[in-house]
Amino acid sequence: MxxxxxxxxxxxxxxxxxxxxxxIGAFIERLAGEIEADYRRWEQFEKSARVASHSTxxxxxxxxxxxxxxxxxxxxxGHPQNTAAGLLTVTAFGVLxxxxxxxxLLLSELTITTALRTAAMSALAARWLARPGGSTMAIIxxxxxxxxxxxxxxxxxxxRALRLYDTDPAATAKLLRNLRAMPELRDLQLHVATSTADxxxxxxxxxxxxxxxxxxxxxxxxxxxxxxxxxAVGGDCPGKTELHVDILTxxxxxxxxxxxxxxxxxxxxQQLPANFGVTEFADVVSxxxxxxxxxxxxxxxxxxxxxxxxxxxxxxxxxxxxxxxxLRRTIDLVPELTNPKDLFGGVLGTTQRLQRVA
Amino acid sequence: MxxxxxxxxxxxxxxxxxxxxxxIGAFIERLAGEIEADYRRWEQFEKSARVASHSTxxxxxxxxxxxxxxxxxxxxxGHPQNTAAGLLTVTAFGVLxxxxxxxxLLLSELTITTALRTAAMSALAARWLARPGGSTMAIIxxxxxxxxxxxxxxxxxxxRALRLYDTDPAATAKLLRNLRAMPELRDLQLHVATSTADxxxxxxxxxxxxxxxxxxxxxxxxxxxxxxxxxAVGGDCPGKTELHVDILTxxxxxxxxxxxxxxxxxxxxQQLPANFGVTEFADVVSxxxxxxxxxxxxxxxxxxxxxxxxxxxxxxxxxxxxxxxxLRRTIDLVPELTNPKDLFGGVLGTTQRLQRVA
Numbered sequence: 001m002x003x004x005x006x007x008x009x010x011x012x013x014x015x016x017x018x019x020x021x022x023x024i025g026a027f028i029e030r031l032a033g034e035i036e037a038d039y040r041r042w043e044q045f046e047k048s049a050r051v052a053s054h055s056t057x058x059x060x061x062x063x064x065x066x067x068x069x070x071x072x073x074x075x076x077x078g079h080p081q082n083t084a085a086g087l088l089t090v091t092a093f094g095v096l097x098x099x100x101x102x103x104x105l106l107l108s109e110l111t112i113t114t115a116l117r118t119a120a121m122s123a124l125a126a127r128w129l130a131r132p133g134g135s136t137m138a139i140i141x142x143x144x145x146x147x148x149x150x151x152x153x154x155x156x157x158x159x160r161a162l163r164l165y166d167t168d169p170a171a172t173a174k175l176l177r178n179l180r181a182m183p184e185l186r187d188l189q190l191h192v193a194t195s196t197a198d199x200x201x202x203x204x205x206x207x208x209x210x211x212x213x214x215x216x217x218x219x220x221x222x223x224x225x226x227x228x229x230x231x232a233v234g235g236d237c238p239g240k241t242e243l244h245v246d247i248l249t250x251x252x253x254x255x256x257x258x259x260x261x262x263x264x265x266x267x268x269x270q271q272l273p274a275n276f277g278v279t280e281f282a283d284v285v286s287x288x289x290x291x292x293x294x295x296x297x298x299x300x301x302x303x304x305x306x307x308x309x310x311x312x313x314x315x316x317x318x319x320x321x322x323x324x325x326x327l328r329r330t331i332d333l334v335p336e337l338t339n340p341k342d343l344f345g346g347v348l349g350t351t352q353r354l355q356r357v358a
Numbered sequence: 359m360x361x362x363x364x365x366x367x368x369x370x371x372x373x374x375x376x377x378x379x380x381x382i383g384a385f386i387e388r389l390a391g392e393i394e395a396d397y398r399r400w401e402q403f404e405k406s407a408r409v410a411s412h413s414t415x416x417x418x419x420x421x422x423x424x425x426x427x428x429x430x431x432x433x434x435x436g437h438p439q440n441t442a443a444g445l446l447t448v449t450a451f452g453v454l455x456x457x458x459x460x461x462x463l464l465l466s467e468l469t470i471t472t473a474l475r476t477a478a479m480s481a482l483a484a485r486w487l488a489r490p491g492g493s494t495m496a497i498i499x500x501x502x503x504x505x506x507x508x509x510x511x512x513x514x515x516x517x518r519a520l521r522l523y524d525t526d527p528a529a530t531a532k533l534l535r536n537l538r539a540m541p542e543l544r545d546l547q548l549h550v551a552t553s554t555a556d557x558x559x560x561x562x563x564x565x566x567x568x569x570x571x572x573x574x575x576x577x578x579x580x581x582x583x584x585x586x587x588x589x590a591v592g593g594d595c596p597g598k599t600e601l602h603v604d605i606l607t608x609x610x611x612x613x614x615x616x617x618x619x620x621x622x623x624x625x626x627x628q629q630l631p632a633n634f635g636v637t638e639f640a641d642v643v644s645x646x647x648x649x650x651x652x653x654x655x656x657x658x659x660x661x662x663x664x665x666x667x668x669x670x671x672x673x674x675x676x677x678x679x680x681x682x683x684x685l686r687r688t689i690d691l692v693p694e695l696t697n698p699k700d701l702f703g704g705v706l707g708t709t710q711r712l713q714r715v716a
Contacts, residue, residue, distance in 0.1 A: 004370040011690035012362040051409050053424045055457050060429050062420050066411045071418050077460020083698045091692050099413050101445055102435020147702035178703045332369035334449050340441045344505035345536045347470055
């Protein structure tokens, strides 16, 4: 037998069981609380732009961060052409580790969790930026992330009407089907729009969550009305944007980002000079900046996803495994040694075993 | 049931079974061949210094690389104080992924594999740099990595005599015990030295593999004789070196590194100005630089470990799992969807399931 330290592992089957136990809406709400708490202690985090490896068809990224006590990283890919081959555009997994020892505390799937944390972050930002009481949201792009956005805004912001648009009607049909199947969304009005312009009409909040890896113009300046909050989720890597640049620069518009050095590379603001004025979300949460000046201001959450949010998610998952111990599963990722200076003897064996090994 | 793509997983128990099947010496030799082949196509690799998160007690690092076809990264920690708590100084794991889709191909333990690949790299470098026919090696530092170095140099360089020294006699006793238990090392003479100076006396090759995280002086200039090859393994992060700086700068000395930008931060050459002349190992392998000018030259392999070597190791492991299919095990790290645009419906369920989930 080989001695090892069992590292808790959350696979696809485990995250499903956890979400069944906790509830998706409740999970997103609790995660939004964790993310907010972590943004409040922004200065404690080691922050860097993610480490990206680009190819002609996509990108593979590592997103590390640490608060000095715990360290987390996420592996995430973005391959828009994957869907044609029956694969997901985005898959992810990640690890939470103990800074004191460097040992992993949790290895988890993050494909589903990323969708949950992105929606949690979007709704959290909107709570600070959107005009209170806005109950209508447009969702432009009805792909893999859209249900999660709908649930998050329904639960955290009281959105009661959705206006849906996608260039692919099948995507919208899928979103409708999934949302209508959820009893807790029974009070949600669903309107299928004929165009982006139709969708955003009379929307208080506009969520753009399209997948094309190019500088697209999903929203044009004329569509954006005073007081709107734009939740721009889909523009999240170099060469991939969704908003016409004039939307960002128009007076009376506030652009809020997660971590400016990363967003200037990956976000909507990659279209603008490096000195374009933006507000970091942490400053809004801490009260150093205001989120919205008045009812007419247009607020833009130029979201690209930051490592801190995955850190919060991995910590929540780690916590949930402690609360639901019966769902805890481990894998033998790290050896355990009687004498830690004897890796060879401890793992590869003593005399008898070595005679077979050598 | 939740659909998922089974990602091959090599845990501690699996790597032991694989090594039993293949043999440790044979594994190291095959890995050295893979590493050499990858260094020959150096220009195909995406290269960057590793991404380190330092704390007062250690470091956690991510080491990504890609050859445009496959992508690999390693997570590795270095915590010298861990041994006092019964934990390993270094643990690691890593992932091999497909650049075309971004999907992981293999998740593997790399604690044991890192020890194997470091030894493989050391012996490989010595094959290019050391004076031919040198059969005596000193090993200074007899901790977790030392057995692997002994096996690698015995197998790949024909080393037949080892002179061992460690400030902790228990470490040397452990190394002796482990080596004496290996039948294939029966022809290896083992000498326990009384000091570093005693150990290096009449050694053709000197391997330093100590663990203290500080600028130590394990070797001084007077110990280094003409024609020696120094395999400096232990100095591998900022503030952690093993060689007196004059050893490196003395005329008639050639310093070979893996990837200069990383080695200038982490290797022995961190003690020297950024313009200090070094040779990259890839240039030696490709013939663009010579490895050793003459029999009297002192060669120093200033090894810190580069991502390419872990890439080679992960590829070899992936290949071995194909050759030994009965040892193949998978984990449910990535969801598999009938409709990849329907993450929500595919993973979190249809109507019936949702009534429980929501």
